[in-house]
Amino acid sequence: MAKATNLGFPRVGVRRELKTALEAYWKGSATAVELLAVARELRARHWALQRDAGLEHVPSNDFTLYDHVLDMSCLVGCVPPRYQWDGGVVDLDTQFAMARGRQVGDVDVTAMEMTKWLDTNYHFLVPEFAADQTFKVSSTKVFDEFEEALALGVVTRPVLVGPLTYVTFGKKAADSVVSNGDLIARLTPVFIEVLQRLAALGAVWVQIDEPALVLDCDEADKAAARGFYDAVRACVPSLKVLVATYFDTLRDNAAFTFSLPVAGVHIDLCRGEGQANTSANDADAVLDAAVALAEGKVLSMGVVDGRNIWRNDLSVSLRRVERAVAALGVESVFVAGSCSLLHSPVDLAAEGKLDEQLRSWMAFATQKLGEIKALSRPRAEIGGELAASDRVQADRRSSTRIHDVRVKARVASLTDDMARRQSPFSVRRAAQRAAIALPSFPTTTIGSFPQTPAIRKARAALKRGELTEAEYSAAMEREIQLVVDFQHEVGLDVLVHGEPERNDMVEYFGEQLSGFTFTQNGWVQSYGSRCVKPPVIFGDVSRAAPMTVRWSKYAQSLTTKPMKGMLTGPITIVQWSFVRDDQPRQMTSRQIALAIRDEVVDLEVAGIRIIQIDEAAVREGLPLRRADWPAYLTSAVTDFGIAASGVQDATQIHTHMCYSEFNTMIGSIAAMDADAISIECSRSKMELLDAFASFKYPNEIGPGVYDIHSPRVPTVAEIVALLVKAVEVIDPRLLWVNPDCGLKTRGWAEVKPALVAMVQGATELRALVQVTERSNELGDAVSV
Ligand code: MET
Ligand SMILES: [Zn+2]
Numbered sequence: 001m002a003k004a005t006n007l008g009f010p011r012v013g014v015r016r017e018l019k020t021a022l023e024a025y026w027k028g029s030a031t032a033v034e035l036l037a038v039a040r041e042l043r044a045r046h047w048a049l050q051r052d053a054g055l056e057h058v059p060s061n062d063f064t065l066y067d068h069v070l071d072m073s074c075l076v077g078c079v080p081p082r083y084q085w086d087g088g089v090v091d092l093d094t095q096f097a098m099a100r101g102r103q104v105g106d107v108d109v110t111a112m113e114m115t116k117w118l119d120t121n122y123h124f125l126v127p128e129f130a131a132d133q134t135f136k137v138s139s140t141k142v143f144d145e146f147e148e149a150l151a152l153g154v155v156t157r158p159v160l161v162g163p164l165t166y167v168t169f170g171k172k173a174a175d176s177v178v179s180n181g182d183l184i185a186r187l188t189p190v191f192i193e194v195l196q197r198l199a200a201l202g203a204v205w206v207q208i209d210e211p212a213l214v215l216d217c218d219e220a221d222k223a224a225a226r227g228f229y230d231a232v233r234a235c236v237p238s239l240k241v242l243v244a245t246y247f248d249t250l251r252d253n254a255a256f257t258f259s260l261p262v263a264g265v266h267i268d269l270c271r272g273e274g275q276a277n278t279s280a281n282d283a284d285a286v287l288d289a290a291v292a293l294a295e296g297k298v299l300s301m302g303v304v305d306g307r308n309i310w311r312n313d314l315s316v317s318l319r320r321v322e323r324a325v326a327a328l329g330v331e332s333v334f335v336a337g338s339c340s341l342l343h344s345p346v347d348l349a350a351e352g353k354l355d356e357q358l359r360s361w362m363a364f365a366t367q368k369l370g371e372i373k374a375l376s377r378p379r380a381e382i383g384g385e386l387a388a389s390d391r392v393q394a395d396r397r398s399s400t401r402i403h404d405v406r407v408k409a410r411v412a413s414l415t416d417d418m419a420r421r422q423s424p425f426s427v428r429r430a431a432q433r434a435a436i437a438l439p440s441f442p443t444t445t446i447g448s449f450p451q452t453p454a455i456r457k458a459r460a461a462l463k464r465g466e467l468t469e470a471e472y473s474a475a476m477e478r479e480i481q482l483v484v485d486f487q488h489e490v491g492l493d494v495l496v497h498g499e500p501e502r503n504d505m506v507e508y509f510g511e512q513l514s515g516f517t518f519t520q521n522g523w524v525q526s527y528g529s530r531c532v533k534p535p536v537i538f539g540d541v542s543r544a545a546p547m548t549v550r551w552s553k554y555a556q557s558l559t560t561k562p563m564k565g566m567l568t569g570p571i572t573i574v575q576w577s578f579v580r581d582d583q584p585r586q587m588t589s590r591q592i593a594l595a596i597r598d599e600v601v602d603l604e605v606a607g608i609r610i611i612q613i614d615e616a617a618v619r620e621g622l623p624l625r626r627a628d629w630p631a632y633l634t635s636a637v638t639d640f641g642i643a644a645s646g647v648q649d650a651t652q653i654h655t656h657m658c659y660s661e662f663n664t665m666i667g668s669i670a671a672m673d674a675d676a677i678s679i680e681c682s683r684s685k686m687e688l689l690d691a692f693a694s695f696k697y698p699n700e701i702g703p704g705v706y707d708i709h710s711p712r713v714p715t716v717a718e719i720v721a722l723l724v725k726a727v728e729v730i731d732p733r734l735l736w737v738n739p740d741c742g743l744k745t746r747g748w749a750e751v752k753p754a755l756v757a758m759v760q761g762a763t764e765l766r767a768l769v770q771v772t773e774r775s776n777e778l779g780d781a782v783s784v
Pocket of ligand 2: 740741742
């Protein structure tokens with residue numbers, strides 16, 4: 001029997017108990033003691049679940065009140081000076097100040113920066129390293145939790161973020177010349193002290209997470225990491241170290257990783273096969289390469305997908321486990337989830353409404369523990385499980401709910417010119433200028449307006465049957481009328497309907513497309529107490545009927561100004577959903593692209609002259625390895641083209657993207673060939689514009705002029721200053737004026753003055769910069 005193991009379990013609790021407890025504490029309606037009691041109860045419950053499932057390695061310190069990377073910063077005493085930490089044990093409120101900022105009285109400190117954990121939707125708090133950064137053990141959490149589990153009879157495998165990963169994802173002060181290697185060297189004695197203490201408490205194994213090893217790694221960083229693991233081996237020889245890698249395969253870092261002086265290496269065997277945006281698509285080859293390198297070490301096999309909700313194909317996985325066991329011996333093989341189960345929902349049993357057949361195809365974290373256990377046992381003992389798994393796989397393979405011949409035929413018949421507009425941009429632009437009257441520096445917004453409590457209440461009432469469809473529609477139309485009136489009053493040029501009818505920009509479309517289903521409690525932590533509930537794409541996707549046309553048509557009927565239609569793009573829909581694992585992601589997004597194309601055409605027929613297809617998530621879908629970028633980007637550009645290109649030249653297609661750091665993929669954004677793009681960049685003070693100094697973005701563009709993530713209202717002067725900066729690098733004939741992103745999370749109290757300031761900013765810019773349109777040919781000097 002191989003060992004059944006797990007890298008991490010979701011923290012939030014099946015009913016999001018942690019969220020409730022945290023938010024009560026932050027509001028002041030619960031004490032720290034009450035919060036910590038809930039946390040303790042969750043840990044105990046999750047340890048018991050894993051032990052009762054028969055797992056031999058159960059993690060500890062995978063739990064956190066907010067974020068496990070923040071916990072590392074506390075453990076090693078990496079607390080930025082603005083929190084005025086006294087240098088002792090980092091207390092609860094300092095931790096939360098680091099996570100969320102603190103505003104009391106005249107104290108006003110900002111939170112640490114937050115960013116996505118590799119290519120997941122989980123956000124961690126970015127460590128900040130001062131030039132003279134020192135480290136010392138400053139938290140007892142990892143020891144306390146080990147002892148807490150011990151008292152419950154479980155000898156856990158404590159989890160730490162490894163130094164290479166911690167340093168790689170941290171941020172150095174601007175004036176710092178310190179290298180990753182220096183930081184790793186300074187961290188080494190602190191880690192050793194922690195590991196020695198854990199060993200003294202009775203830990204046998206420790207799990208050191210090094211997902212940085214699946215990235216393109218620098219040789220100097222690898223050498224520093226080796227120094228660290230050599231030191232651990234020398235100073236804590238009794239402790240067995242498992243280096244855990246996940247989210248992609250090791251590729252050119254495999255030989256290095258397996259040569260480290262550690263007891264075991266964990267690899268992810270689920271991210272290939274078209275499931276990630278990665279070219280590592282042959283799990284068998286990946287496994288064989290690992291087995292060849294694993295001599296003398298334990299190989300921990302991530303065969304159960306920690307990032308999706310599908311039941312494991314036990315037959316396929318068991319064959320892989322058996323192959324590894326045959327080569328390495330049963331003592332040297334661990335069976336595990338591909339990564340921490342943090343990225344999957346907690347328990348399928350909490351789904352009361354899920355259709356029985358769909359449910360039979362799924363496994364959440366709790367069910368995945370059972371799969372891991374089954375795969376650790378000899379074939380002869382799991383005949384029942386294997387047969388059940390085979391039945392599920394056969395059922396999915398042949399289900400008519402999944403396979404729609406019309407959708408497959410349509411994808412197969414796609415031609416290259418379906419992904420291209422009829423004419424090049426300059427020709428389209430002339431047609432659009434003739435059809436749509438706009439001033440220079442036209443003003444618009446990104447789509448959503450405040451989702452007020454009244455709107456949410458109406459939606460909830462509709463769900464409960466307390467409001468009829470007709471009553472709900474009337475309520476939404478009133479909201480649209482309000483938003484249109486407001487935009488007239490402020491003087492915006494291109495209006496939007498405000499998206500009141502949408503719960504969420506992906507869910508709204510998923511609910512109307514075939515091939516999607518939704519869970520009731522399938523929450524996954526996004527950051528801190530925040531969770532998301534991704535839709536599940538289980539089958540071929542098609543559109544039965546128009547999804548947005550009636551709302552856009554109604555909104556257009558209220559104004560003679562252009563009303564922008566508003567859709568979510570295929571890449572974003574895939575990126576923010578649980579995606580089927582029985583076909584490549586690219587096939588799923590292609591099908592969605594065709595469905596969106598139909599909607600775009602229907603909007604045009606309904607008289608909508610400007611249509612925006614949001615691709616908010618295109619940047620975050622970028623593969624972890626540079627080598628995989630071109631294939632992903634080519635496919636994304638094609639998907640966008642398919643969605644956008646069913647219309648006439650005179651119809652103007654917009655897109656919108658969030659998060660800065662687009663500089664590396666600007667060429668692909670241009671290749672999407674939207675007539676206009678609005679792009680988030682005011683948080684980075686328009687650093688994005690640097691990219692345009694060297695790369696002339698060929699079409700129209702609106703770099704966001706104010707940050708909608710903050711309640712702060714921008715001044716006219718600030719907006720004008722940003723716009724003046726923008727016209728230095730962007731042809732003024734191409735420049736739009738818009739906020740960073742949608743306004744749905746803001747209140748009207750902030751939105752009103754902010755948009756007034758924005759429109760005023762555009763007016764002042766028009767007085768400063770005269771734009772004359774001399775020809776349709778762009779690129780010749782025109783401005784100022
Ligand atoms: C996260 S991007 C949001 C785009 C959407 N149209 C909105 O305005 O909310
Ligand atoms: Zn956005």
